[in-house]
Amino acid sequence: MYILIIILFIIIIILFSSLNKRIRNLENEIAKIRAEKSEKSKDEIKDFPEKKWFPLEEEIFESDLNPSETKDIEEEHKIRISPIFEFLRQNSxxxxxxxxxxxxxxxxxxxxxxxxxxxxxxxxxxxxxxxxxxxxxxxxxxxxxxxxxxxxxxxxxxxxxxxxxxxxxxxxxxxxxxxxxxxxxxxxxxxxxxxxxxxxxxxxxxxxxxxxxxxxISNGEGNYPFLFTYITVINLGMLVIAFLKKWKSIGWIAFIFTSIYLFYWTVTKTDIIAVFFYMVSYIIFYVFALQNYFTQKKLLPMDILMLVLVNFTAIIGTVFIFKQLQYDPILVFPLAFALLNGFLLYREHQEKNFGTAHSIFSGIAVSLITVGFALQFSTHLITTVWAIEATLLLFIWKKTGLRVFRIFFYILFPLVIIAQMMTWVEYVDAKNLNIIFNPIFLTSSVTVFSTFINLILLRKKHEKTAPENSFFENLFAVVSYTVIYLALLLEIIYHISEKPLIIIFGTAMLFSLYYIFTILLFRRKLEIGQMLETGLLYSFLSLIILDVIIAGSGIMTDIIMSKIAQDYYFIYGLYLIPLLYTILKILPESDFFKIPLSYWLLTAVAVTAVSMEIFHMYMLIFSENAEEMEKLQEYFTLLHLPIIWTILASFFIYKGLKTNAHEYGKAGFALLGITIIKLYFYDVWKMDNVSRIIAFIILGVILLLSSFLFQRLKNIVTTMVEKKDAFDENNIK
The missing domain is CATH 1.25.40 (Serine Threonine Protein Phosphatase 5, Tetratricopeptide repeat)
Structure with a gap:
């Protein structure tokens, strides 16, 4: 057995040496052919100017880029990335x-x-x-x-x-x-x-x-100072070689490992000594990120990304340590980092270079100052830093047009939402929070502010964005407005949580209506799209129906039962202001009526609001206790409600004929049909003889008047058509 293995091994060596000899001969022949071709090509191209087929990234990344320059940089990125895949393919x-x-x-x-x-x-x-x-x-x-x-x-x-x-x-x-x-x-x-x-x-x-x-070689003792002294030495060696050889990959590898080690040390054993190593690492990797800025006076995309990550990872680590050890002031680190970026910004300003570097340093400096003051007011660390960092990435994308920052923004923004949701959960167990000036709402305020800035930046970028990305931008807009809405609503609900449930619900509904109304009011400045605008209008009108039925009836009942003051009903009635303005001003200027269903929704809102408000006022005037409420409610449903619906149905039929909005007429006839069905199949069996006679007489009179009005309008329309036809015939003759 062993002899066969030895023989097989000798055969493999012989075959390998033979194959290796042939490959060397082929390499020599190829080298001769290349030498001959190169001599011929020298004579052919010596009269042509020198051309760089693969331009360096430093040479094409300038200040604010137009779309064509952005495409060139993206193509250049493909050229830089493709050797990696080529290396893996050839050397796999x-x-x-x-x-x-x-x-x-x-x-x-x-x-x-x-x-x-x-x-x-x-x-x-x-x-x-x-x-x-x-x-x-x-x-x-x-x-x-x-x-x-x-x-x-x-x-x-x-x-x-x-x-x-x-x-x-x-x-x-x-x-x-x-x-x-x-x-x-x-x-x-x-x-x-x-x-x-x-x-x-x-x-x-x-x-x-x-x-x-x-x-x-770890034995579990966790000698962190010794460990990070060793890591610092490695990072310094990396920095020297990176400057000598311009190898970018080693800096990123060192940064990832160093950040993981530092964060692990910070979480497992919070020690003030770690702040020193955070500062040392910050300086090392900041210098690494500015390598091309020092040598070529330019910032490359990956350098910008490194600047963002270095600043915000250092803030997370140092501020976390200060918060855990209860040191103060917390904003010392963000302001220190902001001063460094401010110095570089001042340098750019003095040299009158208002390109990419100027925008990047200004964006980072402003972001760090914002983060510093926000954290000083005891906002939540991760949520605040991620929110500002996401806005900074979007700002850099806007200034450079490079997709890498857009991708990182869309990755980070969902993390901001998750962190903010975890912050909101703290409302459940929170006690005695100050109004507005509490850690939860201040954190929400930072998220709201950054989200609003994101909407502005994204709106300005919209003109340069490809159509296929509109879905993601619309989705982002919806999510952003929802975040702002929840941040404000949850703060309000927390501070009125001791009120009766109907008051909490009514307040939430009123806030929701005014929030949507505010967005609709400034829809032109916010550049709300038609689809989003129509969706907001549908949401607004649907909430009106829920508010009137649930909140209005509940508040009316509690007032009669003497559980709450009558003033709450006037507060509830504030919904009429945005409703009337929306119907009279916003709806005619929008594309709301392009959808036939919109007429029916508006009709449902009008019928519900008028019917329920008359019912509420009727009950508040005539009812004094629970027993009277039940009797008056049945009386109103049997006698007054059919009359109200018949009047409204006649109005909608009239409006449909007058404005040629046939959907109003259809809705009016549908409401009239519901009234008649309700009368004959429900009301008749609940009334006494006198009420039944009165209801039938009033309903009959209204129906006759409606029929007369309909016939009159029909004759008017017919006469107008005949006159128009006669006029046209005379003109033809």
Whole structure:
């Protein structure tokens, strides 16, 4: 069996060497052909101006961008991103091979351990030897196979890290200090190799190993100051290499790992020392984000995103620590960061550069000042920071036109809504909150303010937005108005929560009506779309029906039962102001009547409002107790309600004939039919003889008058048509 394996291994080596020789011959032939073509092409293109086929991102990102420039940048982003996918496509086998080889070595060592072939020291030695061997192989292959050699070297570094971890945690061959020293040494060696080989891939392996090393050798004691001293050293090395080699990926990897470690430390063990490391990390990554700004006087999209994230993650961490330890003032960090951005803004202003950098620094500075004062008034940290950060991302999208910030805004805004909903839940258990000046409402105010700014920014951006995105923008508008509505409504309900339930409901309904009415009143300035405007009108009229039936009847009943004062009925009646203005002014100017159903809804509102208000007044005047209420209610339903409905039906029929709005006429006839059905199938059996005679006489008179009026209008219309036809014939003759 072993002989067959050896023979197979020899055959594989022979085949590989033969294939490798052929590949080298092909490479030499291709190199000769390229050399010949390059000599010919030099003569052909020497008279043409030099052209950069792949412009750098620094060269095309200027100040406020027009749509064509934005498209160019987006195409450039595709050019920058495509090599990543191309690298993965071309080197997927190599990456899979490295992982497979590492696993194979691991399984071999495990098999050897299970069979007691080697001891613990020998096991660690094999691991270190295998890692060093792979690094050596990568070193010899680096000239002809750069990418492949980097992957091989990265695999060797990974083996060294894992071997050190296993030797410390499982075999206890050396102490934690020695293990930490060895991981640091491996990290330094890998960073030096990546710099020496000029390989960004290799330094990515190095950073992953360097940041994961503390987890590998951790014993659970949580020595955070020592840990972040080590991380700071790694970040400083990253910053130096980033400036020397302009490798952006390493900065993002370091930022993500550092933020995770810092937040974990902040949550699990809140310590004032962490503030120092937050500040150090802030400076390091802020300098990293401004690399191109210092060297090229320009800000790239990913640099802007890094600036936003660095500022707001630092605020979340430092303010959380101050709040937990009850230190003050909290706004010291937002203001300090705002001063730094303000200095850069002043620098841009002095040089009269009013482009992208000027807008970004001003936006960040204003956002930080807003966050600082909001947090000082004890607003909720996450909700406030996310709300302002979302607005800042939308502002940057507006100024640059780059889709990456729009995507991040649409990702962050739902998180703002979730955080705000969690804030509202605190109303349930809150006690003795001040009016307006309480943490919950102040947090809601920040969200409302930022949401309103978002609506303004999105409205200004609407002209440049593609039509297919209108759905998301309409949805965003609906959600935004809903957030503002709930923020105000919940604060009102909390402070009247001790009132009777009908008062709470009536107040909520009245606020809802005035809120929708306010939006409709300023619909032109807010640039409310036709669809949203029609939806608001339908909601407004539907709420009127619910308010009149539920709130009005409930308040009337409680007044008669002496549970509440009569003044509440006058407050409830304030709904008539927006209702009358909407019917007389807003509806005629809108597209409300383009939908036939709208006539029926308006008719239902008029019938309900008139009927119920007459009923309420009737009960308040003549009823003094619960027993009289029941009798008067039945009397009103049997005698007065049919008369009211018949008059209203006649009015709608008349209006339909006069204005050619046939839906009014149909609604009038429908109401008249309901009245007649109610009379013959319900009312007659509940009345006494005298009331029955009076109802029939009055109803009969109204029906005759309505019929007469209808016939008269019909004759008038017929006469007008005949005169028009005669006039047309005379003109033709």
């Amino acid at each position: 086998l190599a990456i899979a091979g490295i992982f497979t080889l590492v696993l194979g070595i691991g399984y071999f060592v495990k098999y050897a351990i299970d069979n007691n072939w080697i001891g613990e020291v020998s096991r660690a030695a094999i691991g270190f030897a295998a890692g060093a061997a792979m690094i050596g192989i990568g070193h010899f292959l680096r000239k002809n196979y750069t990418v492949f050699a980097s992957i091989i070297t990265g695999g060797g570094i990974a083996i060294l890290y894992f071997t050190t971890t296993i030797a410390f945690r499982e075999y206890h061959l050396f102490s934690q200090n020695i293990a930490f020293f060895m991981t640091c040494l491996i990290t330094l060696i890998s960073i030096w190799l990546s710099y020496y080989y000029k390989s960004e891939i290799l330094i990515v392996f190095s950073l992953f190993g360097g940041f994961l090393a503390p987890l590998m």
